[in-house]
Amino acid sequence: MRVLGVDPGLTRCGLGVVDDAPGRPLTVTAAGVLCAPADADIGHRLLLIECGIERWLDEYRPGAVAVERVSSRYNVRTVMGTAQASAVAILCAARRGLPVAWHTSSEVKVAVTGSAGAGKAQVGAMVTRLLQLDVPPEPADTADALALAICHIWRAQALNRLQQAHATACPAPALARLRKGTIR
Template identity: 75%
Template structure:
């Protein structure tokens, strides 16, 4: 399973590609940051994010894209840009027919560190260990993107089993009605 993780943002959009399956060592295929100039027109910044994401999709051909779910509790100004950058990432994936999964920051932290309240350093340290890297990826947005991809690989089997169970349930319900 090859997953592109995206930590959305206009100034820095973290991107990281991880390959592997749950329960086996994972491999990092690439990590980086798509940057856009803060003084540029918003529409041009969104265009630059799109071009950056497209390059990553072209190069790595992921089977899934995992994007951080954006909440608007926090900084009001920042969150709008984050929501808009995440929309661009989701759109790029949807255009190619790649399934998009959203994971919350605490789901990601819990997946890689065991606690949803882990700090940036802890996430960076675990990403470094799990992907057997020489040093934590910098900046934090890049490490977060890898953590998202890892989270997706590890959560996916459970989600798939749940979806299968729901599908079976639906089939039984239909049979019950037609009997």
């Protein structure tokens, strides 16, 4: 599985591509930041982000995209900009029929560090360790994007195991009868 993690922002949009193969450690394929001038109008900034994400999707061909879910704990202006950049990432993925998953920053922090209160330095350190990198990814937006991809990979694996366990425990014919009310 190859996942593109997107840490949305209007001036810096972190991107990270992580690969997962059975029996092998996670590997980073690419990591970086799309930058847009803070003094440019919003339309131009969103266009730069779109072009950059499109290039990454064309070049790295992920099977899924993980985007940070916007949190309302920030001020409204920050939330709006983040939401707009998120929408661009979602649109780019939708054009290709790619599944998109949203993860809150707390979910990502718990997945990679074990603590929802982890700081940027802790996330960067754990991403460095998990991906067996020589140095922490810089800037923090890049580490956050890689952490999003890692979180998605691990959550997808857990969800698949749960679905398989459910299918084994409750075969489809029994589930259909249960839904019809013939099994009590």
